[in-house]
Amino acid sequence: MGPTPSFWIVAGNAGHALAAVLLASLAILTSRRSGGTREGQALVVALALTALWSLRHALAGILSMDRLSDGVAETVRNGAWLAVLALHVRRVDGAFSLKRGRPAVLVALGLLLVAQLGFDLLVGEGAPLNAGVLPVFRSSWLTRCIFALGGLIALHGLSGRRDHPAKARQEAWLGAALAFMWAYDFNHYMFAWLTGDHASSIGPMRGFVMTLVAVMIALGLRTDGMRRVALSRAATMRLISAGIIAIYLLVVALLAMASSDLSAPFGRVAQFSVLFALAVSVLALLPSASLRSWLRVEVSKHLFAHRYDYRALWLRFAATVDESMHADIPLNQRVTRAIAEAIEAPGAVLYLRDEQGGLAGTCDWHWPDPDEAGARLDPRLAQRLEQASWIIDLRRDWADYGSLLPAWMQRSPHAWAIAPLLHREQLIGVILLASPAARPRLDWEDLDVLRVVCGEAAARISEARGRAALAEAQRFDEFNRRFAFILHDIKNLVSQMSLLASNAQRHADNPAFREDMVLTLRETASRMTELLQRLGRPEPVGDAAPGTLLLGPWARELAPGWSAGLGLVQVEGDVAQPVRADADGLSRALGHLVRNAIEASPAGRLVRIRLKPEGSEAAIQVIDGGSGMTPDFVRDQLFRPFSSSKRNGFGLGAHEAQLLVQGMGGKLDVQSAPGEGTCFTIRLPFADRVASAPDYSIKTIRNTG
DSSP: OOHHHHHHHHHHHHHHHHHHHHHHHHHHHHHHHSTTOHHHHHHHHHHHHHHHHHHHHHHSOSOOTTBOOOSHHHHHHHHHHHHHHHHHHTTOOOOHHHHHHHHHHHHHHHHHHHHHHHHHHHHOTTOBOOTTTHHHHHHHHHHHHHHHHHHHHHTTTTTOOTTOHHHHHHHHHHHHHHHHHHHHHHHHHHHHHHHSSOOSSTTTTHHHHHHHHHHHHHHHHHSTTOOOOOOOHHHHHHHHHHHHHHHHHHHHHHHHHHHHTSOTTHHHHHHHHHHHHHHHHHHHHTTOHHHHHHHHHHHHHHHSOOSSOHHHHHHHHHHHHOTTTOTTSOHHHHHHHHHHHHTTOSOEEEEEEOTTSSEEEEEEESOSOHHHHTOEEOHHHHHHHHHHOOOEETTTSHHHHGGGSOHHHHHOSSEEEEEEEEETTEEEEEEEEEOOSSOSSOOHHHHHHHHHHHHHHHHHHHHHHHHHHHHHHHHHHHHHHHHHHHHHHHHHHHHHHHHHHHHHHHHTTOHHHHHHHHHHHHHHHHHHHHHHHHOOOOOOOSOSOOEEEOHHHHHHHHHHHHHTTSSOEEEEEOOOSOEEEOHHHHHHHHHHHHHHHHHHSOTTOOEEEEEEEETTEEEEEEEEOSOOOOHHHHHHTTTSTTOOSSTTOOOOHHHHHHHHHHHTTOEEEEEEOTTSOEEEEEEEEBOSSOOOOOOOOGGGSOOOO
16 A cells, blocks of 8 residues: 555544544533433434544554445434434424425435445445445445435525524534535545545545534534634735735736747737736726725625624614603704714714704714804805715815814814715705714725714604694694684674773763773773783784884883883883884884793893994893793794793794894894893894984884783
């Protein structure tokens, strides 16, 4: 026997010895944790029998190549693994055809093993090869080939237990090990059947195969299939680069060989042209930063597990934004926090688009510098982001977007990225994210996550605005219905007053009638006052042309009417220069503000109207000593119709006052804080020239206070 067969036989026996040790150890460990289940007991028996089969090979020494090395032992080994496979397959869900086909395959394999066992017992263990028994040997090899092929078919879909992912991964490792073992058996016996004898190396190499089988089973049993072996990104990039170089060299060699058959001098010219073209293409592509960036992104996307757990990320995002779980937190704050947590940013600021098209700071979540969070962003930035849908990396994209961003973002150590919130190609707002300590730059996975969560956040905000608009329309409908009821009450009061006026001509001298008339008038006046307080009636503004008005005497004459008998009103200061204003509209606006101030102040507390000049404008301040308002209410609800801090209030007074003041070219501001009262300030421009003094009589000015 030559040296090569001896080497392969010794190496194979060593592999069998190692496999026997591993399989026996697995059998002992599995017997301790099997829990008495039939699957566990069958697995222990199969591991033990396979260990004995490998041990027999390891102790047999250098066997003669003309003897059948093992027959009964291998058949019993296959029978044990077939039993394990049958116990696992019966728990696997699958199509109807698979449920009926697998048992048939398993039964056929069992019958085949019985026939194989008959061959083994007929020939006997270690029987010498001769011309008489060679047909029996060949039939035995063919039978083992058929069994190995049937075993591979029965393994199909073994790891299909969706209800138990850990068990499915464990069965996948077990199935892979059996597939590896039976696939090698099929090739080994098929080669023996075709050639009529044993190969010098294929048979002994089964020892190494069984070692690998033992390792695969160990991975499945001891780690529940969760252990993953993966190269690092750096190693993978180097391997890919080496592969590209190898492909390049192979292409060069093939083209050179193909062109070498051409006759001279065309062959040399063709070879030179091919090499020149390939060299130019390499020099053009390799230095390309975009190509390298594209290659890194593709490798990271398709060869590695993602950094984010997308299922957990989406569940956390939905839970944070969910109104039913955080009803006490405004939607804008929930959205800001959800986006920041999704991208693992330590802080964020949300900017929403306002009526002027700009981006106003709405709220922040854990932003390190609150003064920065209140800044307003350029409307041009909103327009550009709406068109480009671009996520701005402030460090990398400052050259392109720096002219549209405030300078403090470049200086800030926290500002990291700006992501647009787009819904149906319309920009709802943007979010400024603080930089995580571990990721100074955005990568492709950050961009994908931001696009998804920002799109969902924009849809939530847009949906909330739609619901608010619908609710506002419903409130207007309610107001119209309530207005119809009030008109009905006014009609009844007018009818009562008309009847009273007609009776007064006939019964004016009757003392009893006069007494009833006084009571009726008092009750009617009380009802009218109540109706006026319930009805905040906004009317179209801007129809009357502004005139000139001296605020001091005008305000002092109308102050008692604004109070409506509900409190004290004091006018302070004066403005000598007349202003441009609509006297009727200004009276209605101040009437709303004064009445709100009286209702917000404690009983008997003085409400002050302060007049003073401020540059080119006159300021009218309405100051109360009430409980004040929160900044969120002032910013988001004060001037919106049907938003009121008073119970059962319509919230139309401040809204109408703002419309009236803006209609005459003025501005209405408010300063308020909880526990410190409120100051409304109306600013009106001075008139171009002093006009003749207008008539300030109450008869010429409608008072809606």
